[in-house]
Amino acid sequence: MKQKLIVGNWKMNGSLATNQALVQGVLAGLPGLNVHAAICAPAAYFASLQILLQGQTGLVCGAQDVSMHETGAYTGEISASMLLEFGVRYVIVGHSERRLYHGELDAQVAIKAQRALSAGITPIVCVGETLAERQAGCTEEVVKRQLAAVIHTNGHCISEIVVAYEPVWAIGTGLTATPEQAQQVHHVLRQQLKAASPRADRIALLYGGSMNAVNALDLLRQPDIDGGLIGGAALKVPDFLAIMATASQCAIA
Ligand code: PEP
Numbered sequence: 001m002k003q004k005l006i007v008g009n010w011k012m013n014g015s016l017a018t019n020q021a022l023v024q025g026v027l028a029g030l031p032g033l034n035v036h037a038a039i040c041a042p043a044a045y046f047a048s049l050q051i052l053l054q055g056q057t058g059l060v061c062g063a064q065d066v067s068m069h070e071t072g073a074y075t076g077e078i079s080a081s082m083l084l085e086f087g088v089r090y091v092i093v094g095h096s097e098r099r100l101y102h103g104e105l106d107a108q109v110a111i112k113a114q115r116a117l118s119a120g121i122t123p124i125v126c127v128g129e130t131l132a133e134r135q136a137g138c139t140e141e142v143v144k145r146q147l148a149a150v151i152h153t154n155g156h157c158i159s160e161i162v163v164a165y166e167p168v169w170a171i172g173t174g175l176t177a178t179p180e181q182a183q184q185v186h187h188v189l190r191q192q193l194k195a196a197s198p199r200a201d202r203i204a205l206l207y208g209g210s211m212n213a214v215n216a217l218d219l220l221r222q223p224d225i226d227g228g229l230i231g232g233a234a235l236k237v238p239d240f241l242a243i244m245a246t247a248s249q250c251a252i253a
Helices: 016-029 043-052 080-085 096-101 106-119 131-135 139-160 179-196 216-220 237-252
Strands: 004-009 035-040 059-063 088-093 122-127 162-165 205-208 227-230
Touching: 004 088, 004 162, 004 205, 004 237, 016 035, 016 043, 016 059, 016 237, 035 088, 035 237, 043 059, 080 088, 080 106, 088 106, 106 122, 106 139, 122 139, 131 139, 139 179, 162 179, 179 205, 179 216, 216 227, 216 237, 227 237
Parallel strands: 004 035, 004 227, 035 059, 059 088, 088 122, 122 162, 162 205, 205 227
Antiparallel strands: none
């Protein structure tokens, strides 16, 4: 089984002091774990994280968003090439909080993924249905539509992306998709990617939504779940390490 990818999404949390303690704690627990990990931090901390993570290969820095534009008069935005200068290796695009609070549309998410890929940064494309959409039986339709936009814009290099299935109703709520629900959607996404690219098997499909030390094992051992995108539990060293240890165990199994 291939190595799992565990990505922490710090959202708008942290400080110079708490980040240092968090990163050092995670780094101390990494040796011996067969897992690849990243932390997606607020942009204000990239410079300090670049120093803290210097020379590390098992834990790398990610961003939470990137501009659709390359350069110019876009106040407040950060371009992919700027991220690259700070050693950023992954960028989350289309997180449900960006879609909800900033009105990001599928086509914009697709262009953000394209900007990241052009800069050599791996986009982590988030897709997921709201509770109302799940209850209306539209889950597959929604996630396929969201992913289709990214495939349409990035077809030639689609095997270079990471996809995160994050049911909106499970993010930060303590509710988790059952392993069977998550696997079912991951399978649908995998088939969609396979239809788009002969190299789709190498695309990591992450599950996100209240993953924690207790539920990680059942989720991560599903055949189409290649890792996790972790919010709340990524802010606590023991919890994040416990998920990484579980991921490591699943990689060896
Ligand atoms: C997220 O924000 O991507 C996320 C999965 O958050 P949480 O783990 O807190 O549900």
